[in-house]
Each structure stands twice: as structure tokens, then as C-alpha cells.
Amino acid sequence: MLDAANTTDVQVETLLEVNNIEVIYNHVILVLKGVSLSVPKGGITALLGGNGAGKTTTLKAISNLLHSERGEVTKGSVKYRGETIHELDPAALVKKGVIQVMEGRHCFEHLTVEENLLTGYYTRSSGKADMMRDLEMVYNYFPRLKERRKSQAGYTSGGEQQMVAIGRALMSKPETILLDEPSMGLAPQLVEEIFEIVRDLNEKEGVSFLLAEQNTNVALRFAHYGYILESGRVVMDGPAADLRENPDVKEFYLGMSDEGRKSFRDVRSYRRRKRWLS
Amino acid sequence: MSDQLIYATEVILNGLMAGVLYALVALGFVLIYKASGIFNYAQGVMALFAAMTLVGIMNGQVPFAHLINAIFGAHITHFGWNVPALLAILMTMAVMVLMAWCVQHFVMRHLVGQEPIILFMATIGLAYFLEGVADLMWGSEIKTLDVGLPQGLNVWIDDTTYGIFGYGFFIDNLDIVATVIAAILVAALVAFSQYTKQGRAMRAVADDHQAALSVGISLSFIWVLVWSVAGFVALVAGIMWGTKSGVQFSLSLIALKALPVLMLGGFTSIPGAIVGGLIIGVGEKLFEFAIGPLVGGATENWFAYVLALIFLVFRPQGLFGEKIIERV
Numbered sequence: 001m002l003d004a005a006n007t008t009d010v011q012v013e014t015l016l017e018v019n020n021i022e023v024i025y026n027h028v029i030l031v032l033k034g035v036s037l038s039v040p041k042g043g044i045t046a047l048l049g050g051n052g053a054g055k056t057t058t059l060k061a062i063s064n065l066l067h068s069e070r071g072e073v074t075k076g077s078v079k080y081r082g083e084t085i086h087e088l089d090p091a092a093l094v095k096k097g098v099i100q101v102m103e104g105r106h107c108f109e110h111l112t113v114e115e116n117l118l119t120g121y122y123t124r125s126s127g128k129a130d131m132m133r134d135l136e137m138v139y140n141y142f143p144r145l146k147e148r149r150k151s152q153a154g155y156t157s158g159g160e161q162q163m164v165a166i167g168r169a170l171m172s173k174p175e176t177i178l179l180d181e182p183s184m185g186l187a188p189q190l191v192e193e194i195f196e197i198v199r200d201l202n203e204k205e206g207v208s209f210l211l212a213e214q215n216t217n218v219a220l221r222f223a224h225y226g227y228i229l230e231s232g233r234v235v236m237d238g239p240a241a242d243l244r245e246n247p248d249v250k251e252f253y254l255g256m257s258d259e260g261r262k263s264f265r266d267v268r269s270y271r272r273r274k275r276w277l278s
Numbered sequence: 279m280s281d282q283l284i285y286a287t288e289v290i291l292n293g294l295m296a297g298v299l300y301a302l303v304a305l306g307f308v309l310i311y312k313a314s315g316i317f318n319y320a321q322g323v324m325a326l327f328a329a330m331t332l333v334g335i336m337n338g339q340v341p342f343a344h345l346i347n348a349i350f351g352a353h354i355t356h357f358g359w360n361v362p363a364l365l366a367i368l369m370t371m372a373v374m375v376l377m378a379w380c381v382q383h384f385v386m387r388h389l390v391g392q393e394p395i396i397l398f399m400a401t402i403g404l405a406y407f408l409e410g411v412a413d414l415m416w417g418s419e420i421k422t423l424d425v426g427l428p429q430g431l432n433v434w435i436d437d438t439t440y441g442i443f444g445y446g447f448f449i450d451n452l453d454i455v456a457t458v459i460a461a462i463l464v465a466a467l468v469a470f471s472q473y474t475k476q477g478r479a480m481r482a483v484a485d486d487h488q489a490a491l492s493v494g495i496s497l498s499f500i501w502v503l504v505w506s507v508a509g510f511v512a513l514v515a516g517i518m519w520g521t522k523s524g525v526q527f528s529l530s531l532i533a534l535k536a537l538p539v540l541m542l543g544g545f546t547s548i549p550g551a552i553v554g555g556l557i558i559g560v561g562e563k564l565f566e567f568a569i570g571p572l573v574g575g576a577t578e579n580w581f582a583y584v585l586a587l588i589f590l591v592f593r594p595q596g597l598f599g600e601k602i603i604e605r606v
Contacts, residue, residue: 065488065491068487068488068491089496090491090492091491091494093494099492099493101492102492106488106492107486107489108485109485110481111481111485115481118475119482119495122475122495165489172494
């Protein structure tokens with residue numbers, strides 16, 4: 001098994017460590033077949049792969065949202081700061097500083113933008129002044145939300161809903177955000193804007209990110225380290241810059257090839273020679 | 279004013295007050311439906327259970343007396359004391375919270391993420407179970423409930439209207455009290471859900487379970503809270519209906535009257551439940567007064583359902599039902 005911490009700077013503290021987990025839905029459907037990864041403090045770690053590769057399941061296994069979808073972690077362990085966390089409920093995890101922003105935005109449609117943000121404060125109890133200060137901080141990063149604070153979240157645009165979802169997570173004062181598919185259904189310009197903000201939050205607020213993304217191109221430009229998942233297994237990992245230059249990644253995920261278009265038969269043969277890392 | 283108009287006014291007033299009682303039952307449905315998407319078939323039985331528990335505690339009855347006597351061959355029925363109404367109401371509320379916790383812990387918790395129809399079936403089961411428990415706990419005799427609410431003809435209204443129109447309106451004191459209490463209850467519920475942290479969390483859960491979980495809202499806590507509030511509403515409805523028509527098992531059937539109210543007002547709106555209740559109350563009394571004699575009376579039995587049917591055809595989400603938000 002390859003430990004990611006060895007390949008990055010050893011000085012960096014590892015926050016989250018996922019160790020060879022297996023996830024089964026409904027007692028029968030095996031979705032993750034042994035996924036290992038680690039998220040260093042202060043980094044943006046990307047989890048890449050196509051549809052059904054297991055990105056969302058991996059994030060939900062970490063944040064313990066699997067249970068409500070009848071899924072469970074049957075093997076392996078998930079550790080946060082060295083402490084096993086997959087027995088905790090999502091609320092306890094949010095208090096520990098790990099929060100997930102779900103795929104497809106998932107705003108509370110009938111609540112106003114501001115009320116949506118305030119729900120993110122639910123697990124905290126440090127007083128109203130603190131709440132207002134954090135609200136102002138979120139509005140600073142997302143000025144657009146301030147303009148729309150009184151509108152029902154269901155009526156805001158897709159980009160604004162994604163901002164609401166991220167802003168809501170910020171209100172819980174997280175150390176690590178598990179961000180699932182932020183680019184989904186957004187115009188390229190908006191995707192860029194959202195990712196810029198993610199980088200800002202990472203640099204200025206020191207929030208670590210684990211980012212599941214299909215848009216490999218954008219994700220690898222903003223992330224520091226990347227893992228590539230295929231049918232429930234990690235098939236490749238490395239610093240984002242290396243992955244961007246890797247010929248296989250270029251060919252299968254970035255759509256660039258030196259040899260022109262590939263036929264589907266070659267894609268299948270790639271699957272046969274891919275490396276199993278875990 | 280002509281005589282007909284004066285009679286009609288009295289009918290409308292009485293209808294309004296009857297409507298408030300329907301609305302009280304409908305309110306319980308709305309609360310649970312909004313927060314968890316569950317149509318709680320057991321709401322009527324909850325009102326019955328609350329009323330029976332209240333009477334039982336007030337009379338100092340020993341719960342499960344029949345069971346205890348059958349097993350141990352004892353002959354205890356009463357503790358031999360009476361509990362003051364207010365204290366008994368508080369104790370009943372505690373019982374309702376306990377019930378809410380049990381519902382969440384033993385039933386709903388295991389059904390998270392299931393289809394709505396399965397949750398609905400579970401509440402049907404719950405209704406029969408609760409009815410059985412109520413029977414076993416307190417016995418099946420018809421009891422009278424008197425928590426000290428004023429009852430009977432309101433003399434002041436009778437006198438005043440007699441002075442003005444030469445005809446005294448018959449308005450029941452209990453109906454007036456019920457109206458005032460319902461108004462306070464609704465105002466409190468609205469304030470709770472709009473302006474408090476737990477209320478906001480409740481609405482968040484209603485919108486999106488998964489997202490609520492993801493920001494660290496505990497679903498089981500919110501659901502216990504919601505079922506407790508619904509239990510409280512059931513208790514209030516149980517007190518009103520129990521005082522009006524005695525505490526008996528047919529009390530659970532008032533839930534059926536709440537259905538057309540919900541179809542009119544919308545399943546997701548607290549104001550809708552109130553307005554729906556008022557429309558049904560006034561509508562059926564007025565219809566009985568105006569059309570009843572022409573068709574041989576007893577229109578109150580079916581009027582509400584026909585009205586609901588018409589609404590289902592033309593405005594299925596009800597008057598105040600939540601619009602389905604769809605971005606284009």
C-alpha cells in the first residue's frame with residue numbers, strides 16, 4: 001500500500017486518514033473495494049474519477065452520511081487526527097471540524113439565503129456576536145449572497161446555491177471541508193469563480209479541502225495532490241502537477257493525446273493494465 | 279336586519295368556532311408532515327390518548343389497572359387522590375414527550391430513508407398500537423373531562439345580541455375559549471418555527487433531510503421535538519373535544535374530519551390548517567342551514583368531503599400549500 005504522506009512533505013500534519021475502506025449498500029452492493037487516502041492539513045486534495053467511480057461514496061463514508069442511505073463501511077478505518085471516526089454521527093463530526101458540502105448543492109429551498117447560512121451555525125454555541133461576525137465573513141467571500149440574503153434559496157441560481165452550500169459549511173467553522181462536485185451543472189466561468197474562492201478559503205482561512213470532482217482539468221489546477229478512483233479503487237495518486245503531466249491521465253481524463261483519437265478498445269485494454277494501489 | 283340574515287350570522291359564528299376545533303386537529307398533521315414528510319395517521323388517536331391520559335391522571339386512576347389485577351389478583355383501580363387540572367396537564371405533556379421519544383426510538387429511527395408509503399403504513403400500525411395501549415392503560419369506559427374550562431351559553435353575547443337584534447345568539451363559552459387558545463397556539467408555533475434556532479432546524483429538516491444531517495442537525499432530536507409538539511397539539515385538541523363530547527374511543531375519528539381541512543388548506547401550511555378548518559366549519563354549518571332543509575338534512579356528514587374533492591380537482595396543493603419550487 002502506498003502512503004501518500006510519504007510522497008508529500010513529511011512536516012505536514014495529516015488530518016484525515018482513510019485506510020482501505022470497503023463500503024456496501026443495502027448489504028449487497030459493493031461500491032468501494034478498498035480505498036485509502038490521506039488529507040494533509042492546509043492542503044487541497046482532489047478525488048478524481050468518472051461517474052460511479054465511488055467519489056461521493058468515499059466522502060459520505062468519511063462524513064458518516066452513508067447510514068441514512070443504507071450503506072455501511074464494512075472494512076478498513078477512517079481516522080481524523082488519529083482518532084477513529086466512522087462510529088460518530090455526522091453532528092459529532094461537524095463539531096470536530098469536518099463538514100461535507102453535498103453534491104447537487106442541497107440548499108434548504110424554502111429557507112432564505114441567510115437562514116440557510118445560519119443553519120450551518122447549528123452545532124456551535126459561541127453567542128450571537130460570533131455568529132454575526134462569521135456571517136459577515138461568509139458575505140465577504142460571497143458578496144453575491146449578501147445581495148440575495150432575503151430571497152428563498154430555491155429561487156436563486158445554480159451558482160448562488162453552490163455558494164450558499166459552501167457558505168453554510170463555513171458557518172460551522174470547519175477545519176476540513178469535504179466538497180462534492182462543486183462544478184456540477186455550472187457554467188465554466190462560475191466553476192472558475194467557485195474554485196478561486198475555494199483556493200482563497202484554503203489560503204486565508206486555512207481550511208483543508210477534500211474535493212471530489214469529475215472536472216479533472218479544473219480540479220488538478222487548483223489542488224495540491226490528487227487521487228484517481230476507478231470502480232471503487234484508487235488506481236493512481238500523486239502531486240497534482242505530476243498527475244497533470246502523466247500521459248495516462250492526460251489521455252483518459254484530460255482528453256489530450258499525442259497520438260490522436262483512441263479507439264474504445266484501447267481504453268478497455270488500459271483498464272486491464274492499470275495499477276492497483278490498494 | 280332580516281330574521282334570515284340574523285340566523286345566518288349566528289350560524290356563521292358557530293361554524294367559525296367549530297372550524298377552530300377542526301383546525302386544531304389538522305395542525306398536528308401539518309407539523310409532522312412538514313418536518314418529516316410523514317402523513318401521521320395516528321394524530322387522531324394521539325388526541326384520544328392524550329385526553330384519556332389526562333382524565334386518568336386527574337381521577338387518580340392506576341394505569342394498567344386491569345393488567346395488574348389480572349396478573350397479581352389484586353383489586354386496585356384508583357390511587358385515591360385527584361390531581362389538579364394544571365398539574366395533570368403538565369404530567370400528560372410529559373407522557374406525550376415520552377411517547378414521541380418512543381415513536382422515534384422504536385419505529386421511525388429504523389425507517390430512515392424509506393419510501394413515504396412505508397412510513398405511512400408505520401403510522402397506521404402506530405395508531406392501532408396506541409389505541410390498544412390507551413385501552414389497556416385507562417380502560418374503555420366513556421369518561422367526562424372537566425379541566426375547568428367554562429362551558430354552556432355565553433350570557434353576555436346572548437344579552438347583547440338580544441338587545442341589538444331582538445334575538446339572542448347561542449354561542450358556547452367553550453368554543454370561545456377554544457378559539458382564543460387556538461390563536462395563541464398558532465402564534466406560538468409560527469414564532470417558534472420562524473425565529474428560533476430549533477425552529478429553523480425543523481424547517482431545514484423539512485426541506486432536505488440529507489443536507490440537514492450534513493450541517494450537523496441531529497434528525498432524531500428534531501423528530502422527537504416535532505412529535506412532541508404534535509403531541510402537545512393533540513393534547514390541546516383532546517382537551518377541547520373531550521370537554522365537548524366526552525372522552526371515548528370515537529374521539530379518534532375526528533382525524534377523519536381533519537382530512538378535508540388539510541386538502542383545503544394544504545398539507546404544509548400552518549395558516550392553511552386554520553383557514554381550511556374555518557372554511558369547512560362555516561361551510562358545513564351554512565350549507566346545512568341554507569340547503570339542508572331542501573335535501574332532507576344531515577349534510578354535515580358529507581359536505582366537507584365533497585368540498586375537499588372539488589379542491590383536489592382544481593387546486594391539489596390546497597389554498598396555502600407550498601408551491602413546488604422549480605427553477606427554469
